[in-house]
Amino acid sequence: MNELPRVVRTITALRQFVQASRAEGKTIGLVPTMGALHHGHLSLITEISKHVDLPIVSIFVNPTQFGEGEDFETYPREEQADLEKLAETDTVLVYAPDAREMYPPGDSTTVSVGGITGRLEGTARPGHFDGVATVVSKLLLQCQPDAAIFGEKDYQQLAVIRQFVRDLTVPVDILGGPIIRETDGLAASSRNAYLSEAGRKVAGQLNVILARLVAEVAAGSSVKHAEQTATDTLLAAGFHAVDYVAVVDPATLEPVTVVNRSARVLTVARIEGVRLLDNMAIEVPR
């Protein structure tokens, strides 16, 4: 096994590393994570390494993006295993602050993004995007990377981050990493580990049903009809609930009723108390 990457836990140590690297003419990339790393995360490191000299990975389970009754307490924390996985990548530094470093006593600023957060995950998880936008703002200011990368599995999160980076003119390139899928097509996620064998089998249907919707809409089916069919099929396949199946504009995430060119379908379906997110592009041939 390769040597484990160096871990720093303070903003001061992070900045010292970044400043020294910049003095040597190196560019910096940040891969923000909450740990419990899987091959989706590792692909983000591979991707950002094509754009910058030095990828830094942050690991921080951010309390402010979890709602009441969500899995903050039980979210998997496996730092040693994460470091062993990172040892096999180009990661040069791991930034793993504790909650006090990120939210010191007296901290009272929240970054709240309007518009795009008013639907889908924003409605299903009130306050979630405030927590994400706040912690990602802090991470970007603490590290000051040239680029940062986020997975497209959390498609709305990526859109929210792009929005506040543009609005606040944060000097960083935001990159999106394609969804990494398991052999049955299930989008890689740290929360997949919560599923039983039976639940995991049902979960594998999500991408299949979504791909069917994409084909139907691209072939000219009514969007409303395709959304309803996908919802019914998910429930019939064994999902306990479907939070939404929504065909939206890929940039604004506004609902779309007629797809003329490109669109995106976003979904969240629940099984065994786990919310599974997925999304796919819809391209209509001209």
Ligand code: PAF
């Ligand atoms: O996608 C995640 O893992 C988290 O939402 C992020 C971007 C690391 C912020 O806590």
